[in-house]
Amino acid sequence: MNVWVFNLTVALYVLATLKYLLFIILLRELLAKIAFLSVSAGFILHSVAFVLRYLEAGHTPVTNLHESLSFFAWAIIGVYLAFYWRYRIKVLGPFISTLALILMIPAMVLPKEILPLAPVLRSYWLPIHVIFAFLGNAVFALAFCTGIMYVIQEHQVKSKHIGVLSRRLPSLGVLDEINYKALTFGFPLLTVGIITGSIWAQYAWGSYWSWDPKETWSLITWCLYAALLHQRLTVGWRGRKAAIMAIIGFLAIVFTFLGVNLLLTGFHAYSNW
Amino acid sequence: MDILVIGINHKTAPVELREKLSFLGEELGRSLSRLLEFPEFAENMILSTCNRVEIYATTRDVERGIVALKNFLAEYHGVSLEEFEKSLYVHLGRTAIRHIFRVASSLDSMVVGEPQILGQIKEAHNIAAYHNASGIILNKLLHRAFHVAKRVRTETKIGDSAVSISYAAVELAKKIFGALEDKAVMLLGAGEMAELAAKHLITAGAKRVVVASRTYQRAVNLAMIFNGEAIEFDGFHEQLEGVDIVISSTGAPHYILRPEDVLGVIKARKYKPMFFIDIAVPRDIDPEVNGIENVYLYDIDDLQEVVDTNRERREREARRAEEIVEEEVLKFYHWHKSLDVVPTVVSLKEKLEEIRRRELDKALSSFSRITEKERRSLESLTSAIIKKILHDPVTVLKSSDLNMDTHVYVDAVRKLFRLEGEEGGGAKRQGGDDGD
Structure with a gap:
């Protein structure tokens, strides 16, 4: 049942992404509206899929790659919808929905069976740790999208070629403001995510920190964002530098999330997928 | 009953002639009433702006209608017909419908896509309606024209981009800062274009204006217009830190702002973006300044390029607008x-x-x-x-x-x-x- 709802969610996201891409080409408001409705409907279905899977599995469904990818996508869309309330930036839609889709399609292909939970994962800390970590990551995903938009827009203004893209993108001021906002929300979330993970590690493995690759890379990611936040507040790293840092930071997140699982081995590798 | 348009505009007549044939204020109502007495016309309306003078009428006998309108224009203004007949255009039926739709949609304007004309037509129609000069056909025609103009505005991007240097500067400022509400502007030197740009920036929300000019009194006068503050020209460097947008148009023979000056300022501002608009010739600001992080410098040629691209864009959009007009002309023509x-x-x-x-x-x-x-x-x-x-x-x-x-x-x-x-x-x- 949850898989069926999940597939329907993917279909809605595909629809939304197509509409959003058409919107960004044709700039017809109606398309953006339809796309937004599809994304919102997709998000609701996605949430339903989670609840269903939770009920079927009996634990928070974030324990294999299919589940984590799907949860990550869910968090990204959720964060976008929350931001949309405040900023109403429609052109962010195509970026976000594409990103969500990039996560959802492998999630759709990967094995979806509910397997018995590894003993180490049977803990209340599992949902807490994962939810904070992923919410933080999702906020940074948004900053990643606006970072890309910033770099494009900045290049156009700087090089004095105000082209078709420039007209479709928000102003540098707004993009930079989102970058900062994302940092102020994302950084505490990421920090709590790491701390709760560390506490859980103490219960599960008897040590707060054991330098396994996932932990190391989380720390690297955290340091990147800490550096950006620090520089931003003291010397005024804003604009292009901040945007580029947001892009690099998110690439580090993606590597921590996927690269470590696929390329390196460690405690965090719980399932083959 | 045929629709008839007769008139002159900026393309067919010089301003001296347009002035002679224009209908101003009170005159407009009187001339409408005069035209109503003509047996040739059932309805009429006069549109008189600085770029065009046009009479719209419905008539049973087109030939006589045209002659009557020509003579009316000549007699009313005391101008001989020969003087303006060459400049006159006459449109009938479907062509007349197309003409007013195009005028209302600003496709026939001097600057395509500028919206003032719509307001002027609405005003002209109100006056005609007030004097009972317009009836069922003209009323419907005008309402359709307003509808067409609205469609053109929403369905094409014809009015979206700035086509003057000063507006282009505002457009760029918005691209850089987003809202201009809390932004401060510095005027270096005075000039018509610089003043205009400052005015537009203030309309767009810019808050504080600082004026520096080689002659202090001039700075004071200018500052008064913008409700801003005047400063000594020699002291402008110290004030740069507090402003976001600088419009420079001094007559200086060499650069008055060098990269090292701006670098110091931007650091002190913690890299809060700055936008320099250099409309002086020769230039006031070293082009190298554009290379500094979070600093954007546009000189007059850069702005002109933006304007040119925007104009091309408007013309492309105008072609789409013509299709909308054609569609609507057909609809109205059938009703008529x-x-x-x-x-x-x-x-x-x-x-x-x-x-x-x-x-x-x-x-x-x-x-x-x-x-x-x-x-x-x-x-x-x-x-x-x-x-x-x-x-x-x-x-x-x-x-x-x-x-x-x-x-x-x-x-x-x-x-x-x-x-x-x-x-x-x-x-x-x-x-x-x-x-x-």
Whole structure:
């Protein structure tokens, strides 16, 4: 049942992404509206899929790659919808929905069976740790999208070629403001995510920190964002530098999330997928 | 009843001539009333702006109408016809409809896509309506024109991008800062274009204005206009830190701002972005400044390039707008045509005949037994009734064809009998430019 709802969610996201891409080409408001409705409907279905899977599995469904990818996508869309309330930036839609889709399609292909939970994962800390970590990551995903938009827009203004893209993108001021906002929300979330993970590690493995690759890379990611936040507040790293840092930071997140699982081995590798 | 437009505009006549033929203020109402007395015209309206003088009228006799309007223009303004006849354009029927739709949509304007003309037409129509000079056809025509203008504005990007240097500067400022609400502007030197740009920036929300000029008094005067503050020219470097937008147009023979100056300022600002607009020739600001992080420098050529791209864009959008106009011209033309007596009489007869047929068939089918003869007499009875009913209205319609008020009758008949051709049908559409 949850898989069926999940597939329907993917279909809605595909629809939304197509509409959003058409919107960004044709700039017809109606398309953006339809796309937004599809994304919102997709998000609701996605949430339903989670609840269903939770009920079927009996634990928070974030324990294999299919589940984590799907949860990550869910968090990204959720964060976008929350931001949309405040900023109403429609052109962010195509970026976000594409990103969500990039996560959802492998999630759709990967094995979806509910397997018995590894003993180490049977803990209340599992949902807490994962939810904070992923919410933080999702906020940074948004900053990643606006970072890309910033770099494009900045290049156009700087090089004095105000082209078709420039007209479709928000102003540098707004993009930079989102970058900062994302940092102020994302950084505490990421920090709590790491701390709760560390506490859980103490219960599960008897040590707060054991330098396994996932932990190391989380720390690297955290340091990147800490550096950006620090520089931003003291010397005024804003604009292009901040945007580029947001892009690099998110690439580090993606590597921590996927690269470590696929390329390196460690405690965090719980399932083959 | 034909629609007729006669007029001159910025493309056909120089400003001296346009001035001579213009109708100003009070005159407008008087001339409308004068035109109403002409037997040639049923309705009229005058549009008089600095770029065009046009008279719209509906007439039964086009040839005489044109002559009457030409003579009216000449006599009213005391100008000989020869003086302006070459500059006059005359549009009839479908071409006239297209003309007003294009004018209202700003496709015929000096700067394509500038929206002022729509307001001017609305005003002209209000005055005409107030003096009872416009009637059913012109009212409908104008409402459609407003509707077309609205469609063009929302469905194309014709008015979206700035086509003057000063607006382009504002557009860029918005691209850099987003909202301009809390932004401060510095004017270095004074010049018409710099003042204009500053004015637009303030309209767009910019808060504080600082003016520096080589002659202090000039700075004071200028600062007064913008409700800003004047500073000594030599001290402007110290004030740079507090401003976001700098408009420079001094007559200095060399650069007054060098990269090292700006670098110091931007650091002190913690890299809060700055936008330099250099409209001086020779330039005031070293182009290298544009290379500094979070600093954007546009000189007059850069701005001109933005304007040129925007103009091209408007022209591309204008082509799409022409398609919308064409579509709407066709719609209006059909409605207008339907106001002719003959097609109305035909469709009225058809409608009644259809009702007769339907009711008769119903009645006949309920009879169990009926002879051919009885059936035929029923046929002729019902036909006769229809004919009798139709006789008077058709006679009145046809005789009204010779009068000025035909279209009132025709329109009434079409509405009362809900005849096809009135698009969408019914009185609801009559009032609105609110669309399909």
